[in-house]
Amino acid sequence: MEQKPKKIKKPRGKAQLIEGKCIACGARCQMSCPVDAIEMNDKEEPIIETGKCIGCSKCVKACPADALEMFFTPEEQALLKEIESQGGVADVVEESEPEGSGSAAAGGAEANIALWKGVWVYIEQFEGHAHDVSWELLGKARVLADDLGVELAAFVLGDNVKHLAQEAFGYGADKAYCMESPILKHYRTESYLRGTVALVNKYKPEILLMGATGLGRDLAGAVATDLKTGLTADCTQLDIDKKMRILEQTRPAFGGNIMATILTETRRPQMASVRPHVMPKPEFKQGQSGILIDEPFTMQEDDIAAKVIEIIKASQEKSVNINAAKILVSGGRGMLSRENFDKLQELADLIGGVVSGSRCAFDEGWIEHARQVGQTGKTVHPKLYIACAISGAIQHLVGMQDSEYIIAINKDKNAPIFEVAHLGIVGDVFEIIPDLIEKIKQSGAKIVE
Numbered sequence: 001m002e003q004k005p006k007k008i009k010k011p012r013g014k015a016q017l018i019e020g021k022c023i024a025c026g027a028r029c030q031m032s033c034p035v036d037a038i039e040m041n042d043k044e045e046p047i048i049e050t051g052k053c054i055g056c057s058k059c060v061k062a063c064p065a066d067a068l069e070m071f072f073t074p075e076e077q078a079l080l081k082e083i084e085s086q087g088g089v090a091d092v093v094e095e096s097e098p099e100g101s102g103s104a105a106a107g108g109a110e111a112n113i114a115l116w117k118g119v120w121v122y123i124e125q126f127e128g129h130a131h132d133v134s135w136e137l138l139g140k141a142r143v144l145a146d147d148l149g150v151e152l153a154a155f156v157l158g159d160n161v162k163h164l165a166q167e168a169f170g171y172g173a174d175k176a177y178c179m180e181s182p183i184l185k186h187y188r189t190e191s192y193l194r195g196t197v198a199l200v201n202k203y204k205p206e207i208l209l210m211g212a213t214g215l216g217r218d219l220a221g222a223v224a225t226d227l228k229t230g231l232t233a234d235c236t237q238l239d240i241d242k243k244m245r246i247l248e249q250t251r252p253a254f255g256g257n258i259m260a261t262i263l264t265e266t267r268r269p270q271m272a273s274v275r276p277h278v279m280p281k282p283e284f285k286q287g288q289s290g291i292l293i294d295e296p297f298t299m300q301e302d303d304i305a306a307k308v309i310e311i312i313k314a315s316q317e318k319s320v321n322i323n324a325a326k327i328l329v330s331g332g333r334g335m336l337s338r339e340n341f342d343k344l345q346e347l348a349d350l351i352g353g354v355v356s357g358s359r360c361a362f363d364e365g366w367i368e369h370a371r372q373v374g375q376t377g378k379t380v381h382p383k384l385y386i387a388c389a390i391s392g393a394i395q396h397l398v399g400m401q402d403s404e405y406i407i408a409i410n411k412d413k414n415a416p417i418f419e420v421a422h423l424g425i426v427g428d429v430f431e432i433i434p435d436l437i438e439k440i441k442q443s444g445a446k447i448v449e
Contacts, residue, residue, distance in 0.1 A: 010083055011076035012055025015048050021067035022046070028244065029059035029068060031113050031266055058114070113206075116268040119145040120205035121173070122196070123156040123164050124216055126187075130156075130164050132281060133211030135171045137274060139282030140238055141209055142172035144247070147240040151175055153205065157195045159185035162292070169290040171282055176290060177203070181297040186308040187215055193222045195297055200227065202295075205269050207247050209238075212273035220273045230264035231271040234375075236278055236398050247272065252375050252398055259394070277323055277379045280402075320354065320370045327353030327384045330373055330400070333360035334389025334410070334429060341366050343433050344388060350440050356380070358396045374399040389429045392417030409433070 015037075024044035037052035038059060046059070046068070060068045072080065119141045124131040138154060145152035154168035155177040165176035179195045196219065200208065208223075210216040212234050224231035232249035236259075239248040246263050247270040253260035264270040322328060329348040331341055341355060348355050357367040359374050373380055375395040385403035390396060392408070392415055400406070401420045408421035409429050418424040425432060 009079075011072055011079050012057075013070040013072040013076060014050045014053045014055055015057065015059050015068050016071040017046055017048065018067050018069055021065055023065045023067070025064055026244070026263075027265055028062045028064065032058040032062035034058065034114060113266075113268055116204040116206040118151045118153055118203070118205045119148065119207040120153050120155055120200075120209065120269070121168075122208070122210045122216070122219070123154050123161075123168060124211050124213060125156060125158055125161055125164055126215075128158070128161055128164070130167065131211055131213060131276070133213060133216070133274065133276040134168075135284075136276070136279040136281045137209045137211060138168060138171040138173060140274075140279045141207075142282070144207060144238060144240055145174075147242060148206075148245060150206070153177060153203075155179070155196075155199055157184050157192055157297075159183075162294075165292055167284075169288040170284045170286060172285075172288075174290050175293065177293050177295055179295045179297050181299075183299060183301055183304070184297060186311065187219075188304060188306045188308065189218055189222055190304050190306060191297075191299055192219055193226060194299055196223050197226050198298075199295060200269060208269040208271045210271070210273045212275045216273055220271060224271050227267075227269070229267040229269060229271055230262075231273070232262045232264075233273050235272045235274050238272060238274070246270070252394060275379050277381055278402075280381075320368075322354055322356045322371055322373065322378055322380055325354040325356075325380070326382050327351055327386075328356045328373070328380060328382045328400075328403075329353050329386045329388065330356040330358065330390060331361055331366070331388045332358040332390030332396075333364070334391075335361065335366065338364075338366040340430070343430075343437070347386075347433060347437050347440075350437060351384075353384070353386075358390050358393075387417050387421070388433060390417055391415045392419070 022045045027040050027044065029046050030038040030040055034056060035052050035054055037049045039047045041047055055070065057070055060070060121134060121137045121141045123134040141152050151174045152172060153175040154165065154173040156164045157179045159180055159182050161180060162178050165178040168176045177199055179199065183191055184195065210220045217233065220231055232251055235249050235251045237250035241248055246265060249262045249272045250259055329344045331344050335341060344355050356371045356373050359372060359376055361367045362369055362372040362377070369377065372378065373396060375398050377399060379399045381402050383404045385400050385406045387406065387408045389410060391410065391412065397416070397420055406421045407423045407425070408417040409425045409427065409432050410417055411426065411428055413426045
């Protein structure tokens with residue numbers, strides 16, 4: 001009887017740092033480790049716990065400076081030579097990485113990052129109608145998913161909301177997850193939190209995006225806390241660092257004086273919220289299809305402390321929606337008084353526009369909050385934005401800089417508003433606006449959309 005060759009387990013060795021080569025790249029080795037065997041010291045150099053290391057060499061491959069190597073004991077080197085003498089891998093038994101090794105089963109906060117794939121967008125809905133910010137996020141998420149080479153998925157919770165999951169395909173989603181139950185008919189933090197966390201823990205998306213609406217802010221914060229992951233709120237830009245495969249989350253910081261880009265390097269999912277109308281809404285493509293997955297919701301009504309007794313809708317008769325305006329005439333601190341806004345209203349009435357203003361105008365009581373444009377107000381995308389006596393602080397610019405055409409009037413030629421304006425007029429707004437109103441009245445000109 002022919003004797004089978006002896007099978008030998010191939011040694012995997014242990015990772016070790018090569019002295020003096022670490023460049024403190026931002027803990028890429030730590031992020032790549034599936035068993036949390038790497039900690040970083042004060043110099044941002046890796047400390048490898050050899051008792052945990054399984055020799056997978058992922059950290060070695062992730063290091064951009066070749067500062068890590070695999071170390072083999074003399075006994076392991078002898079085994080490697082014996083394996084080589086048998087012809088390589090034919091009769092070698094590899095030690096496999098334990099399934100769910102390390103903290104992968106511990107939840108989003110400390111999971112094996114390599115297991116988390118895909119970009120997800122939460123479809124916010126009320127009474128079966130999706131909020132526009134959901135579709136806006138899908139447009140941007142499509143770009144992010146393509147940059148990463150992964151699937152784009154939407155997920156929706158509610159009662160009788162499957163049509164929204166289907167609609168998500170028309171806005172670019174490859175896949176949609178739908179969790180339906182009469183208990184989810186009305187939003188409650190506890191029920192929507194449990195449903196969202198169950199989906200995330202089961203399917204492990206690497207990026208999770210939500211709208212920075214009242215509901216979205218409440219849910220996003222609760223989900224991030226439960227998963228022990230990071231959340232960057234009110235982002236104005238999202239990009240992918242293709243080398244590190246990390247989401248770059250940009251938002252105003254320090255009162256809006258700077259733009260900060262935030263990375264979630266060691267936790268998954270990477271979570272960000274974005275205000276409505278910050279991202280352009282993609283064109284809906286009729287007839288698009290994708291994979292629809294129904295997920296059960298297992299909570300019972302008795303498990304939820306909060307109850308919805310009645311929903312009273314606020315009257316919208318006198319409300320102002322500057323988001324929907326195609327023309328905005330906006331005033332700032334330089335308007336000096338509430339009475340001077342009457343001239344802006346006269347101009348707006350002539351050209352079919354709506355009056356809005358900066359944070360300073362709101363703080364002074366010249367406009368109501370519903371008309372405020374900027375970081376602490378609303379983000380707008382009108383066809384025409386006329387900025388009157390607005391200097392152009394970054395808090396204001398983030399709310400209007402994507403307008404199709406911007407006209408700025410300011411007596412300070414160095415005002416930051418001119419950096420984003422398509423047409424700048426240097427002069428006294430109290431002379432220019434009355435002249436402009438008179439010229440329009442004389443010419444009988446009308447704005448053609």
